[in-house]
Amino acid sequence: MTFAVLLFCVFFALSVEGKPLAEGEPTCGYEACPKVGSDTFNVHLIPHSHDDVGWLKTPDQYYFQDVQNIISSVVDALKQNPERRFVQVETAFFQKWWEQQKPYTREALQKLVNNGQFEFINAAWSMNDEAAVHYQSTIDQFTLGLRYIQDNLGKCARPKVAWQIDPFGHSREQASISAHMGFDSMFFARLDYRDKNRRLDNRSMDLLWRGSANLGNTSDIFTSVLYRHYSAPPNFCFDIVCNDAAINDDPESPDYNLEERVGEFADFVREQAKHYPTNNILVTMGDDFRYEAAMTTYMNLDLLIKGFETFEQKVDDKRIKVLYSTPSCYTKAVHDYVNSNNQALELKTDDFFPYADGPNTYWTGYFTSRPASKHFERQGNNLLQVVKQVAANLQQPYDREEMTELKEAVGVMQHHDAITGTEKQHVAKNYHFLLSRAMKSANDFVGAQLSIFISRDAFDFEFDSCLLANVSSCDKTNSDRFTLVVYNPLSHTTTTTVMLPVYERTSWKITDPDGNSVDYQIDSSLTDFTYVEDATTSANTVQFAAKDLPPHGYKVYQFEATKKEETGKPSPRRVVGYDNASFEISEQTGLLEAVTLNGIRVEVSQDFQYYESQDSSGAYIFVPQGQEAKRIASGPITTTLVTGNVSQGVLQEFGSWARQFIKVYKDDQSFIEFDWIIGPIDISDNVGKEVVTKFTTPLKNNGEFYTDSNGREFIKRTRNHRPDYDYSDEQPVSGNYYPVNNRIAIRDDDQKIELAIITDRSQGGSSLNDGEVELMVHRACQHDDGRGVGENLNEQEFGQGIKVRGKHYLVVGPTSGQEKKSLAAIEREIAQRKTVTPWFFVSNKDATGALNQLQHSGLKSDLPENVHLLTLEPWDDDTVLLRLEHVLEKGEDDNLSKDVTVDLSDLFTFFTINELQETTLGANMLLEENVRMHWPGSSDDGSQKVKDVTDLKVTLPPMEIRTFVAKITYNPL
Ligand SMILES: *[C@@H]1O[C@H](CO)[C@@H](O)[C@H](O)[C@H]1NC(C)=O
Ligand SMILES: *[C@@H]1O[C@H](CO)[C@@H](O)[C@H](O)[C@H]1NC(C)=O
Numbered sequence: 001m002t003f004a005v006l007l008f009c010v011f012f013a014l015s016v017e018g019k020p021l022a023e024g025e026p027t028c029g030y031e032a033c034p035k036v037g038s039d040t041f042n043v044h045l046i047p048h049s050h051d052d053v054g055w056l057k058t059p060d061q062y063y064f065q066d067v068q069n070i071i072s073s074v075v076d077a078l079k080q081n082p083e084r085r086f087v088q089v090e091t092a093f094f095q096k097w098w099e100q101q102k103p104y105t106r107e108a109l110q111k112l113v114n115n116g117q118f119e120f121i122n123a124a125w126s127m128n129d130e131a132a133v134h135y136q137s138t139i140d141q142f143t144l145g146l147r148y149i150q151d152n153l154g155k156c157a158r159p160k161v162a163w164q165i166d167p168f169g170h171s172r173e174q175a176s177i178s179a180h181m182g183f184d185s186m187f188f189a190r191l192d193y194r195d196k197n198r199r200l201d202n203r204s205m206d207l208l209w210r211g212s213a214n215l216g217n218t219s220d221i222f223t224s225v226l227y228r229h230y231s232a233p234p235n236f237c238f239d240i241v242c243n244d245a246a247i248n249d250d251p252e253s254p255d256y257n258l259e260e261r262v263g264e265f266a267d268f269v270r271e272q273a274k275h276y277p278t279n280n281i282l283v284t285m286g287d288d289f290r291y292e293a294a295m296t297t298y299m300n301l302d303l304l305i306k307g308f309e310t311f312e313q314k315v316d317d318k319r320i321k322v323l324y325s326t327p328s329c330y331t332k333a334v335h336d337y338v339n340s341n342n343q344a345l346e347l348k349t350d351d352f353f354p355y356a357d358g359p360n361t362y363w364t365g366y367f368t369s370r371p372a373s374k375h376f377e378r379q380g381n382n383l384l385q386v387v388k389q390v391a392a393n394l395q396q397p398y399d400r401e402e403m404t405e406l407k408e409a410v411g412v413m414q415h416h417d418a419i420t421g422t423e424k425q426h427v428a429k430n431y432h433f434l435l436s437r438a439m440k441s442a443n444d445f446v447g448a449q450l451s452i453f454i455s456r457d458a459f460d461f462e463f464d465s466c467l468l469a470n471v472s473s474c475d476k477t478n479s480d481r482f483t484l485v486v487y488n489p490l491s492h493t494t495t496t497t498v499m500l501p502v503y504e505r506t507s508w509k510i511t512d513p514d515g516n517s518v519d520y521q522i523d524s525s526l527t528d529f530t531y532v533e534d535a536t537t538s539a540n541t542v543q544f545a546a547k548d549l550p551p552h553g554y555k556v557y558q559f560e561a562t563k564k565e566e567t568g569k570p571s572p573r574r575v576v577g578y579d580n581a582s583f584e585i586s587e588q589t590g591l592l593e594a595v596t597l598n599g600i601r602v603e604v605s606q607d608f609q610y611y612e613s614q615d616s617s618g619a620y621i622f623v624p625q626g627q628e629a630k631r632i633a634s635g636p637i638t639t640t641l642v643t644g645n646v647s648q649g650v651l652q653e654f655g656s657w658a659r660q661f662i663k664v665y666k667d668d669q670s671f672i673e674f675d676w677i678i679g680p681i682d683i684s685d686n687v688g689k690e691v692v693t694k695f696t697t698p699l700k701n702n703g704e705f706y707t708d709s710n711g712r713e714f715i716k717r718t719r720n721h722r723p724d725y726d727y728s729d730e731q732p733v734s735g736n737y738y739p740v741n742n743r744i745a746i747r748d749d750d751q752k753i754e755l756a757i758i759t760d761r762s763q764g765g766s767s768l769n770d771g772e773v774e775l776m777v778h779r780a781c782q783h784d785d786g787r788g789v790g791e792n793l794n795e796q797e798f799g800q801g802i803k804v805r806g807k808h809y810l811v812v813g814p815t816s817g818q819e820k821k822s823l824a825a826i827e828r829e830i831a832q833r834k835t836v837t838p839w840f841f842v843s844n845k846d847a848t849g850a851l852n853q854l855q856h857s858g859l860k861s862d863l864p865e866n867v868h869l870l871t872l873e874p875w876d877d878d879t880v881l882l883r884l885e886h887v888l889e890k891g892e893d894d895n896l897s898k899d900v901t902v903d904l905s906d907l908f909t910f911f912t913i914n915e916l917q918e919t920t921l922g923a924n925m926l927l928e929e930n931v932r933m934h935w936p937g938s939s940d941d942g943s944q945k946v947k948d949v950t951d952l953k954v955t956l957p958p959m960e961i962r963t964f965v966a967k968i969t970y971n972p973l
């Protein structure tokens with residue numbers, strides 16, 4: 001235990017036992033807001049510092065060079081004047097600072113929290129991106145940050161505001177998540193310039209945003225768009241890094257300027273006031289990494305505020321009152337105004353993607369930038385879910401260091417310059433280092449836990465997660481015998497295809513937990529991976545179907561090399577696959593020609609193409625030259641049949657830097673898999689390239705397609721159209737790109753056929769012509785796009801441009817008339833199991849005598865098909881955190897889109913639940929304490945359901961997530 005942790009314990013003991021540390025009762029929350037009049041025009045000054053958890057510098061560089069000074073100097077400045085306020089956002093940084101502080105500084109901060117001067121807003125681990133994140137990770141990283149604040153500073157520190165001021169466009173799911181965490185408002189700055197102009201003209205910069213098409217007005221959140229990004233008004237930056245004239249209120253001084261400065265500020269206020277609907281405006285007083293010497297700004301603001309008391313200035317007939325405030329106090333003021341005037345705000349029901357900050361500059365490149373990072377982050381989340389489940393089942397404390405380290409690393413990855421790929425190269429390396437170190441220790445922790453369980457003894461298998469299996473490398477499988485544990489983190493029994501590199505030995509005996517031999521297949525690896533340095537790569541991959549893996553459970557498989565058997569060469573065939581899933585390859589071109597799935601045959605071709613980048617294309621922005629993508633392959637491509645006992649497929653070579661397997665699995669015939677590798681992108685002609693996979697069909701989707709919002713609800717997109725503002729299509733390609741987190745689909749309503757592509761990471765995607773779906777898989781740009789990162793995006797690895805491997809899963813079928821399950825339900829099921837997938841642990845230790853528990857299930861039965869256990873993790877002594885979600889939307893499936901009830905009384909193997917306490921989504925507040933503001937125009941559309949829990953039975957309407965702290969008793973093993 002470190003010194004810092006020890007201090008924390010001492011402090012915590014104090015605050016739990018006695019009264020709060022501050023004298024008097026805390027008056028935090030809305031009660032602590034400055035009084036604003038209805039007869040004045042109120043200008044809410046918001047002192048804030050935007051502290052990126054990595055971007056141009058690594059998170060630690062920012063912390064030690066900047067952020068620790070910022071928080072310390074703000075605390076000093078706030079103590080000088082009780083009117084002064086500050087909002088603190090990123091908990092990754094706050095935690096570091098708090099751990100460093102002595103008890104008296106902590107006490108001082110607690111007082112400032114309790115009287116409302118120091119307010120936490122957002123307070124997630126980082127300010128997450130909204131385009132490339134998956135909702136599970138967003139929720140997790142909020143849970144982590146909110147809990148830290150709650151544990152250390154109590155209820156007064158509980159945030160009420162979502163503060164997403166820098167992300168590059170905004171997802172509807174983020175609004176929904178914010179609302180369900182109990183937040184009353186959301187603030188941001190970046191939206192399409194035409195949307196912003198319209199909102200400015202129509203005074204709809206303050207609006208009401210409905211975050212869900214399924215959850216009624218529980219997902220409504222008051223949203224305010226910042227006026228001038230998040231900076232201070234021009235000429236009013238008083239930070240030490242700025243040179244604007246300080247305010248001088250000494251009338252004897254030749255530099256006296258108070259009255260003039262008040263006048264200038266009043267002009268700014270009058271201009272801004274024209275664009276907002278009430279007698280309140282919010283003025284951000286801050287920027288990136290400001291307030292390192294907080295006193296300079298606060299002293300000037302003190303004078304400015306006083307100046308407005310001396311010199312009368314007006315907006316229309318109302319006197320301007322300038323005050324220190326916070327976003328929550330602004331929300332309260334607007335709320336009171338619109339309610340007393342019964343003035344409904346404009347209602348928004350879609351999202352704020354894509355973001356263009358001017359003509360031709362669409363921030364749609366970052367949907368794909370650094371694709372290997374984007375996948376690595378998903379793996380981090382995948383392992384984190386496994387670790388949390390195993391820890392909860394095997395009675396590990398919630399603050400197990402290895403688990404916390406991984407939660408934090410995944411939390412950092414959600415930051416809007418991390419998962420986005422918009423950071424400098426050295427920062428990207430630092431993120432990868434932090435995540436891989438955390439994954440390594442989490443692997444060791446969970447591996448040791450599983451070892452004890454499997455061996456029923458202290459045997460340690462020394463399991464490895466084989467994270468480089470994608471480049472055909474795993475030390476532990478380079479052996480005559482090895483043991484594989486396949487852990488299934490899903491809430492349903494599932495079958496997965498195991499794919500692992502194997503070295504030299506081409507004949508194996510694979511034994512499942514019941515002692516049966518398993519069919520397997522050995523294929524050549526997708527490509528020659530010997531370019532990967534410091535790894536022993538193999539030319540072969542073994543694959544087999546791990547069948548019927550139990551939910552929250554595992555199966556152990558044993559591998560033993562045997563004598564070589566000869567296998568005959570497969571003969572070429574046009575149709576590849578099985579009865580329920582097959583595809584056809586064109587004899588002329590070597591490309592895909594048609595697929596048969598779900599009882600229908602659809603013509604589908606697929607090809608890899610690229611756009612040539614303009615100079616303005618970079619890490620953030622995508623600007624192609626012209627609208628036509630060029631093929632990577634110049635003519636017909638080489639296609640080789642690759643078949644065996646497990647799968648049927650082909651290997652396609654599109655030239656020197658693109659190839660893929662197209663495959664169908666015998667035991668999993670619900671999709672066609674595309675396992676591709678792209679790179680190094682050939683930019684020897686000095687032209688950047690942005691590579692897409694393009695699927696072409698004869699389907700008529702009438703310019704409409706669907707993309708998911710952070711992996712949850714589908715949003716309909718219409719080509720060259722925006723629901724909220726007049727759209728000019730000066731960029732027909734990049735202006736039609738949307739973030740795809742796990743699924744993009746087109747529908748032919750006449751033929752009643754849908755085609756969907758499910759992804760293994762976030763990517764940009766679109767349907768630019770009817771019948772087409774394209775996804776951008778990789779990019780290399782030759783220029784910086786001038787949005788701050790100051791580097792061109794051209795990732796190098798092993799002395800060449802980076803290679804990226806990934807998977808797409810194609811699903812096609814009738815949109816109705818399915819007997820068992822709708823196509824939407826099938827797609828969601830695949831997306832679910834490709835996001836949090838069964839995890840492989842490999843050991844080559846001699847395990848003789850240690851293989852005692854070869855399979856186990858953490859759930860006594862599968863959950864209903866439409867329910868997923870989103871979260872299971874240790875919470876406190878004898879409690880676990882549970883999140884249950886309904887995974888379908890209304891109307892997606894006749895049977896599965898109905899309300900569903902889950903009985904938790906006898907579900908878990910390792911423990912019994914005694915009591916459930918329902919909380920808000922972030923788990924930092926009991927649901928019964930959650931009182932949200934009401935807004936005129938927000939009304940229940942009938943989709944709200946009574947939220948009671950009887951006899952541990954939980955009912956979920958479509959798309960609902962319910963969060964519980966469950967009191968449990970562990971069962972004897
Ligand atoms: C202007 O805002 C009002 C609500 O504030 C809304 O009803 C109306 O549709 C908006 N008009 C335009 C042109 O956007
Ligand atoms: C393979 O996976 C590792 C870990 O996620 C990643 O760092 C690497 O870039 C991947 N390689 C390819 C070719 O995608």
Ligand SMILES: *[C@@H]1O[C@H](CO)[C@@H](O)[C@H](O)[C@H]1NC(C)=O
Binds near residue numbers: 217220932934935938
């Ligand atoms: C939702 O509507 C109900 C009544 O229809 C209202 O009582 C509630 O306050 C509304 N919620 C919000 C967030 O405005």
Ligand SMILES: [Zn+2]
Binds near residue numbers: 050051166416417
């Ligand atoms: Zn930022």
